[in-house]
Amino acid sequence: MSATATATASAAGTLGASVGASVGASAAAPAPALFQDAAAPGATDPGAPAATATPSATRRVGEVILEVSNITLSFGGVKALNDISFDVREHEIRAIIGPNGAGKSSMLNCINGVYQPQAGRVLFRGEDVRLLSPRTRLRRMAEMGVARTFQNLALFKGMSVLDNIMSGRNLRMRTGLFAQAFRNPWWSPAEREETAHREHVERIIDFLEIQAHRKTPVGRLPYGLQKRVDLGRALAMEPRVLLLDEPMAGMNVEEKQDMCRFILDVNDEFGTTIVLIEHDMGVVMDISDRVVVLDYGRKIGDGKPDEVRANEDVIRAYLGASH
Numbered sequence: 001m002s003a004t005a006t007a008t009a010s011a012a013g014t015l016g017a018s019v020g021a022s023v024g025a026s027a028a029a030p031a032p033a034l035f036q037d038a039a040a041p042g043a044t045d046p047g048a049p050a051a052t053a054t055p056s057a058t059r060r061v062g063e064v065i066l067e068v069s070n071i072t073l074s075f076g077g078v079k080a081l082n083d084i085s086f087d088v089r090e091h092e093i094r095a096i097i098g099p100n101g102a103g104k105s106s107m108l109n110c111i112n113g114v115y116q117p118q119a120g121r122v123l124f125r126g127e128d129v130r131l132l133s134p135r136t137r138l139r140r141m142a143e144m145g146v147a148r149t150f151q152n153l154a155l156f157k158g159m160s161v162l163d164n165i166m167s168g169r170n171l172r173m174r175t176g177l178f179a180q181a182f183r184n185p186w187w188s189p190a191e192r193e194e195t196a197h198r199e200h201v202e203r204i205i206d207f208l209e210i211q212a213h214r215k216t217p218v219g220r221l222p223y224g225l226q227k228r229v230d231l232g233r234a235l236a237m238e239p240r241v242l243l244l245d246e247p248m249a250g251m252n253v254e255e256k257q258d259m260c261r262f263i264l265d266v267n268d269e270f271g272t273t274i275v276l277i278e279h280d281m282g283v284v285m286d287i288s289d290r291v292v293v294l295d296y297g298r299k300i301g302d303g304k305p306d307e308v309r310a311n312e313d314v315i316r317a318y319l320g321a322s323h
């Protein structure tokens with residue numbers, strides 16, 4: 001075998017490494033209903049087996065929900081994204097991968113409206129928020145159902161698990177500060193609303209199996225559980241699209257298996273579309289429907305895991321041979 005062929009084979013092996021068997025083995029009982037009114041088109045029936053390492057075969061991937069067209073984003077002289085286009089279909093798990101500095105996080109920030117690209121547009125369910133002010137843009141994307149988790153956790157470390165997840169409900173709270181401040185101590189709309197939000201948060205806590213930690217300050221939890229709380233806070237927004245920025249970074253194998261299972265459950269049971277940045281190729285290849293590959297701000301691959309795994313440009317980028 002030539003040197004190139006050997007290198008190619010070894011990179012393909014790395015890209016193909018799998019956590020599948022163990023993820024499936026760790027699957028627990030089906031999670032409780034999280035969104036009471038969620039009639040997810042891909043929802044599993046109660047008798048169906050719990051999540052396995054791959055998305056459920058009964059799940060239906062729908063129409064394009066998110067369209068990224070010709071995005072270019074520069075920071076001074078650095079072109080973080082260069083003419084990037086791809087789409088995301090409803091209910092699918094879409095991974096964005098690439099070496100460090102490829103532009104993955106910048107891409108998520110363009111999708112949820114944190115960054116305004118110099119060129120191109122992001123359409124979410126046909127709506128373009130480019131012309132809104134930065135603050136309104138962010139709020140509108142959240143209102144439409146785009147939630148995100150962060151690579152470096154953005155949790156309130158001194159606050160309890162419950163309060164951190166509750167903070168994700170802010171957008172859904174209808175009663176204003178005035179009503180909250182002057183509420184009738186016995187019963188009021190504000191009181192009723194808070195009770196409903198707390199019940200919702202408790203369901204998320206059950207779903208993520210963190211009941212034992214609900215009153216613990218987040219900063220005292222192991223890192224893997226903190227990542228779970230971060231997911232819980234995003235779920236509290238009842239997202240239609242969940243943007244996950246390296247949800248398994250810094251986790252041990254067991255924590256990764258748990259997180260894989262939760263991601264699959266969220267996608268499968270509630271029909272939530274997932275856009276995922278992840279460096280663990282075994283996880284990406286196991287759980288993604290389609291993968292887009294960035295390298296130095298350019299798109300070098302896009303397709304099903306098997307197609308991406310066999311893509312010479314992708315293999316070269318992961319070997320560092322293309323630079």
Ligand SMILES: Nc1ncnc2c1ncn2[C@@H]1O[C@H](COP(=O)(O)OP(=O)(O)OP(=O)(O)O)[C@@H](O)[C@H]1O
Nearest residue numbers: 075078079080098099100101102103104105106107
């Ligand atoms: N706020 C910023 N200001 C200046 N440059 C930035 C900023 N954010 C990102 N960059 C640059 O843009 C490029 C893409 O960064 P980005 O964080 O999007 O990559 P990434 O693929 O998410 O990397 P990693 O896997 O290491 O998190 C890098 O060269 C980075 O230094």
